[in-house]
Amino acid sequence: MPPKSLVTTLRDRYLNTIRSVQPPSRWKVLVVDSFTKELLNSVLKMYDILQENVAQVDNIELSRAPQSTLEACYLLTPTSQNVDRIIRDLAPSEPGRQPTYAAGHIFFVDSLSDALVHKLTSSPAEPKLRQLIELYTNFWPIEAQSFSLKSPQSFLNLFQPVGGLYGPDPMEAMRAIEEELQFSTQAILNVCVTLNEFPLIRYYNPSHPPLGPLQPPKDAVKSQTAAANMYQGSARMARLCGSNNDSGIPGAGPEGPAVGEHFTKKLAFRVQAAIDQYVRDNEPKIESSRPRSVLFITDRSMDTVAPFLHEFSYQAMCNDLLPIQDGSRYHYTFYTSDGEREEKEAILSDEDNVWTGIRHLHIAEAIDKLTKDFKQHAGEQGAFADPNSSLNDMRDMLASLPHMQEMKEKLSLHLTMAQDCMNRFEKSKLPAQAMVEQNCATRLTPEGQKPKTLVEEMVPLLDDRSVSNMDKVRIIALYIMYCDGVPDEDRKRLFQHARLGRYEMEAVDNLVHLGTQVVKDPSSSGWDVFFKKGKRKQQPGENEFELSRYQPLVKLMVEDHFAGKLEQVTYPYVRDAPPETATGGLSLPVQTSALARVGLGGAASSANSSASAGGAGRTQPSSLRSAKPTWHQKARGGSNVGVERLENRQRVLLFVAGGMTYSEMRSAYQISERLGKDVYIGSSHTFTPESFVDVLKHFGKAGARDAASRGGGGGGASKLSKPLNDRSAIRTASLQHGAYPTGQGNGEHHTGYASPISPVDQSTYDRSNTRCKVQNTRRASPRI
The missing domain is CATH 3.40.50.2060 (Sec1/Munc18 (SM) protein, domain 1)
Incomplete structure (x- = not known):
């Protein structure tokens, strides 16, 4: 359920x-x-x-x-x-x-x-x-289990390098970080209050230094002093970041957003302080029958692979290949009952039962379901029973049916979208591209072996003029991440093969600002050296297709958590780790940490991973290939592990600061089904591969914020016009670029008041x- x-x-x-x-x-x-x-x-x-x-x-x-x-x-x-x-x-x-x-x-x-x-x-x-x-x-509920803050500029605030001709100066960047912390904290609080959940909090704490404006400067003492002085004379900052911290939580108090700490850590502690304050002020009734929820706070840098991949689940594929606006609006041709051709805008939402029934299915499964639905509504007789009918044939037949107009329109829409996706898949080099991408992302071939011919498969695609530069950027980025960085000479060679423009090359180079190594020591030069690595492999899992093997790391993170395998150095709790029963300890058939296998499990988990990766005790997977097309499915494994009554099921909240992907949204539904949990995922906005590459192109350049607000699958909310001196609890239009926080609640009234995002005239105000x-x-x- x-x-x-x-x-x-x-x-x-x-x-x-x-x-x-x-x-x-x-x-x-x-x-x-x-x-x-x-x-x-x-x-x-x-x-x-x-x-x-x-x-x-x-x-x-x-x-x-x-x-x-x-x-x-x-x-x-x-x-x-x-x-x-x-x-x-x-x-x-x-x-x-x-x-x-x-x-x-x-x-x-x-x-x-x-x-x-x-x-x-x-x-x-x-x-x-x-x-x-x-x-x-x-806040904006974009799907049943997904929410958005409609704040695409958050990615730039978190990761854009400071300085340069068009980049923000350090003071401006730190103000944006503080705004981001307040904004995200309030939004997450809103979601928690709406769901009546007061969760345990875990956050992503990577081994690399903090990124963006929070990166430790060369002169740390001088920079931190400047950051502290930034808030002097500001009643707003004094109240929120300085003078009234009695929470006992580091990061919620007088130091403000000091450099040298990861944004995810700062946000996690801020959220804990906000929840504590809300509980003190409102004393909400907490459901005792439901296990305590868990909130995971990560950011886009945790998984830089997912945004580049060609996905073949229906929703992700449509948003990647078709001109869908904001993830929900699609213009298409519709045939009326009179056979007349009309242009129409469709809204892809939870009100469309056809859409919700297939959006997370692989495109092959989605087409099968559409075909069955067509036969069910069109009848099994006459021309409608022809098993060889194409998607276009079925769409045309729908126009002649005299009944069920609404269902006809929905089926016609999705038959059109599915056909357009398959046309692009079949008429392009997409199958070959996707195989290279999956081999890079998982570090394995479909047979579970090292990809020993990766360069031979990749270079012809880079030389091919029929492959778009956008797709070449995606291939090169994934290859460089597979190699954990390449020598500068090899990086330039890849760019030359692909004939990339300046901004396209910089999109790849700018991955360094997300903690990814792009260039490494030239002493390691040579193509073959990269295939000798044995770390960070994703072993084949259940319910996979050859071109859909990669699992988003947020999915592996949650699975490891409930398997008791999620290492606490990389994913610490804000407060002491609870007993196993408090986390809803669920025994999954997992022998080692999935994240440890891809290099995110920390020292303890890595040891376990190394033991299993050495060959002893690890069963090599059998061939995943089949005689069917390259996206054909393997045999399914079990599902619905740990299913409980809906009203008693534990909830899991995932927040990805800086943007999420459609594959990560899909993962929330998959985890819910597999673990029997209620999983909700949210972020500042949703990235498509094109919008992700586009914003990387413009790092540190004029128009970067405009690029961030385009094509983000959830950007573009309306701005609120306010006087310059209005610092009320809404994000300022100057920073939001069409986005601002959202939240929900149980309607607590003013027996106590939660701290606002941006108090008004607080310099002489006494709460009591x-x-x-x-x-x-x-x-x-x-x-x-």
Whole structure:
């Protein structure tokens, strides 16, 4: 049974919020701003809202006619502008102006700063306030088990080198890191509160030095002093990063985002402090029947292989090969029941049952399922029973069917998309490219042997003018990572074979900023030396295709955790490791750490891995090849390990700072099915291979942020216009480039207030002096 959908959770949360407003007149007005309107539209239709006795929906940013007999349900972002607008609505200061609404039920999608709470509850509008509740719903549920912050610039903030002609200066870069820490902390808190989870936290702690602005400078003392002085005179930074740390958690206190520590560690400790503060303030009811959840905080540098690979699961392949915008909008040709050809934009979402049924299937399995669905809905007789019908034939036949218009459109859409993907697969060198990519990524051939002819297979592809430069960049990057760096002479030789442009070469070179070795000592030169390595191999697993053997490292990380094999040096807990029962200790049929086999298990696990990799006790895999096409499937293994009742299943939260891939999103569903856990994954945004290469091209150059916001599969959220001096709990438009935090919650009201992202006017504010004075705002808010 699948985990509870984040989309459904948010949908129910918003509907229950609207339903909680029960005015005497029955009818009410829903008041939103531009951003919360987008949040609502992501999970609700206007029809759903109007069904809840909503007479009309108003935008608080626009002039509105008074509705003095109706009460208003405000669903807003927590900004000082919106607080001022609420006060003007309910208690206008202009002589002779009537109140816009009879009363106000106030719901903010994120935590409201204490200063704004005080401003609102001590204003002339106070007698007309009926509820004042923080919802913690300020994030984007892009799928049932995936969420996004719609913040593609996060990748640059974390990894872009400091300095240079267009790069940020050190002070600006450190401010961006602090903003990123606050932003990500609040977003993760929102997700945890929404799910009513207060998890154990583990984070990725790599052996390489910190990256980006956090990289230790040559003059560490001078740089750290400058970073500390950066916050002097800032009440906002003093409150959040300096003066009020009583959490006892390193990294949450006065030092701020000091250089020399990994971002993942800083974020993990910040999240722990935020959760502790929330629990102290709100004392939420925690489900005792469900094992305590686990939150893993990683970043893009943990797995630099996954973003380059050609994936052949349906969703990942479509987003790689087809012009899909933001991972959800696709323009295609549709045939009506009259046989007329029309252009249409399709929305790929959880509302499309055909899409959800095949998006994580291999393209071969997806086509099989589409064919079966077509036969089921078209009938098994006449022309529809022809077993030799192509995807195009089936799509054309659908146009002649007189019934089931909605299903016809969905099947036609996905038959078109699948056919387009297969056309590109069959008419290009994609099979050969993908084999080289998989051999590099896994360090093994499909037969489980070292890839001894890798150069001979790769160089013709680099010389081939029919292979795009984008694909050549992907091949070279994967080969260099396979080799753990190549001599500079060999790197230049690869670039010459591929005839890459300057920016394309720099995309490969810039992998160094993600902790990848690109160039190594020339004494190691020579092609054959690279094949003598025996480390970092991914052994064949279950349910694989020859061109889909690589497993994202986040998947291996979670599997190792529940097998008790995840090494604590590389993946430490924020707090002491719990007993095995607290982590939901599940015995998996794994003899050694999967991550140790790919070089991320740390010393202890590496020892185990070395013992098994030496040949003793390790069974060499049999041939994975078959007589069927190169993407044909091996025999399946078991699944549904450790399945429990849905309401009692342990939850796992994965956060990948700096961008996730569609293969990692798919992994969340696969882990859920295999381990019987509820697994949710989120990130700043979603990378396609093209968008990943594109942003690497522009590191340290003009237009880098524009490149980051293009094609990121989840970027491009609307900006919120705010005054320059407005430091309310929303990310500033200047840094977000169309993105900002999102979160959710159990609707805790103001018996205590969680620390906001960016408090307003905090220099003289004392938390103990402000408490909500409106007694009827204490009414319990609806829970999901």
